[in-house]
Amino acid sequence: MKFSILVEVQLLEGxxxxxxxxxxRALPVLGYRGISDVSVxxxxxxxxxxxxxxxxxxxxxxxxxxxxxxxxxEESTITIEEVS
Amino acid sequence: MKFSILVEVQLLEGxxxxxxxxxxRALPVLGYRGISDVSVxxxxxxxxxxxxxxxxxxxxxxxxxxxxxxxxxEESTITIEEVS
Numbered sequence: 001m002k003f004s005i006l007v008e009v010q011l012l013e014g015x016x017x018x019x020x021x022x023x024x025r026a027l028p029v030l031g032y033r034g035i036s037d038v039s040v041x042x043x044x045x046x047x048x049x050x051x052x053x054x055x056x057x058x059x060x061x062x063x064x065x066x067x068x069x070x071x072x073x074e075e076s077t078i079t080i081e082e083v084s
Numbered sequence: 085m086k087f088s089i090l091v092e093v094q095l096l097e098g099x100x101x102x103x104x105x106x107x108x109r110a111l112p113v114l115g116y117r118g119i120s121d122v123s124v125x126x127x128x129x130x131x132x133x134x135x136x137x138x139x140x141x142x143x144x145x146x147x148x149x150x151x152x153x154x155x156x157x158e159e160s161t162i163t164i165e166e167v168s
Contacts, residue, residue, distance in 0.1 A: 008127065023128065023152070032147055034133030041127040043092065044107065049118030063116055068107070 003048045003056040006079040007064050010041040015073045044068055047083065056080055086167040087132045087140040093153050093160045094125040128152055131167065140164055 011017050019040040027035050050056035060078050069076045095101050103124040111119050134140035144162050153160045 010127075010129075020128075024130075027147065027151070030151060032143070032151075035147075036131045038128065038130040041129070043094075043125040043127055044104075044122065045094075045125070046108075046122040047120045059116070063111065063119075067111070067114060067116075 001050060001052065001056075002083040003050055003053070003060075004081045004083050005046050005048050005056070005060045006081075007044040007060070007068055007076055008041060008079075009043070009069050009074050009076045011039065012073055012075050053080065053082065085134060085136065085140075087134055087137070087144075088165045088167050089130050089132050089140070089144045090163040090165075091128040091144070091148050091152055091160055092125060092163075093127070093158050095123065096157055096159050099157045137164065137166065 017039050020038040023040070024035065024038040027033075027038075048056055048059060050059055057078070057080060060080065064076055064078060065071055101123050104122040107124070108119065108122040111117075111122075132140055132144060134143055141162070141164060144164065148160055148162060149155055
């Protein structure tokens, strides 16, 4: 069975976010006001072959915590959808 | 009124995605098989002050197309949620 996986990675609360801070500083200069709390994250999408949903969940959590994210500074949410 | 905005940016179909390709090459080496179509995108979250939902939509679309994304190589989806 094939599953479509979406991993959303965000910096943990309190971790410095230079990209977000740069966007927040730049927007008023460009004429956009009233914008705050800018944060930048990343998404990783992939297709995974697994025997069933729980196997897909286990595999994607393993990949996520061991390779795609740094749990010391990042948190992630995984969304799994069956494709075929 | 305050709105919470989520902008999800993905590379357009056919645009080279070196980060995704690197992840796809690395995973089998680490023992994970059956993974394909890896793509990497980014998310930008912020809080926006606007008079109403349509104003928030207009402002965030402007910010998105003029500053946060490059429409030549990227596509984006905007999710708006009222905060207060």
